[in-house]
Amino acid sequence: MIKLVVFYEKPFCAANAKQKQILRASGCTIIERNLLEHDLDKETLRTFMGEKKVTDWFNPAAPAIKNGEISPDTLNEEAAMELLMSNPILIRRPLMVIGSEKLCGFDADKVSEVLERYVEPMPKINCMEKGCLEKRSE
Template sequence: MASSVIFYEKPGCLSNGRQKALLTSLGHSLTVRDLLAEPWTAERLRSFFGAMPVRDWFNPTAPRVKQGEVRPETLDESTALALMLADPLLIRRPLIETECGRGCGFAPGPMLDALGVALEPEQDLQSCSRIGPDPHCERPSARAAIR
């Protein structure tokens, strides 16, 4: 069943582009928003993570995570949310909002099931599509704001 989907992405992200194309091909109507520019609050952002462990809220390919500066497995909820509000690149993408709820990431589970997305085991639409460092993945202004 096709539905309206609010899709929070990082503009220019190749993986988010493939995810949007799949949702559109299934007949869903997308409203695309810039995850990095959205005026998040801790309460609103928290609502996308449901029962996921805190470590899974994070984008594993975010520069600060890859470099070991942020270690999601060591964080509590409030610290994790504070870090994400200061540096939205840390948030696992996409965030998806539909009439059936909110979700984080593009991996098999209740949100994608509700949207009729059936990924093959070898089909990975969650991981970063870029090989090597991507200068678009780091926003200097965000980094400067939290130092």
């Protein structure tokens, strides 16, 4: 069975490294993406946030949040999304795609629940169609 996770991370982030280690230990195959150089548009990024409150879209450890430059609890969705798009370090990470679900942040219980729903069997490959068993001419 394949457990495929698209994992948007901040490269070299210790927390993201631990999260990937947990996923791999549970049998997941991870496709890593750099969150700081993502190619997501606003609408797609918004789908990762689901029903979360705007304040939960933000990484509380981001420097601008920690030093009080940005106060997520004062932002509406539109203003929050503008900030996240212009400064991806603010995005709570990781962003993950598992099956057809998108997640923001690493809630171990939620990740486990989603993985249980989206474990897919290994796709069957017809080797004859791929030409790997072609007849040899002698």
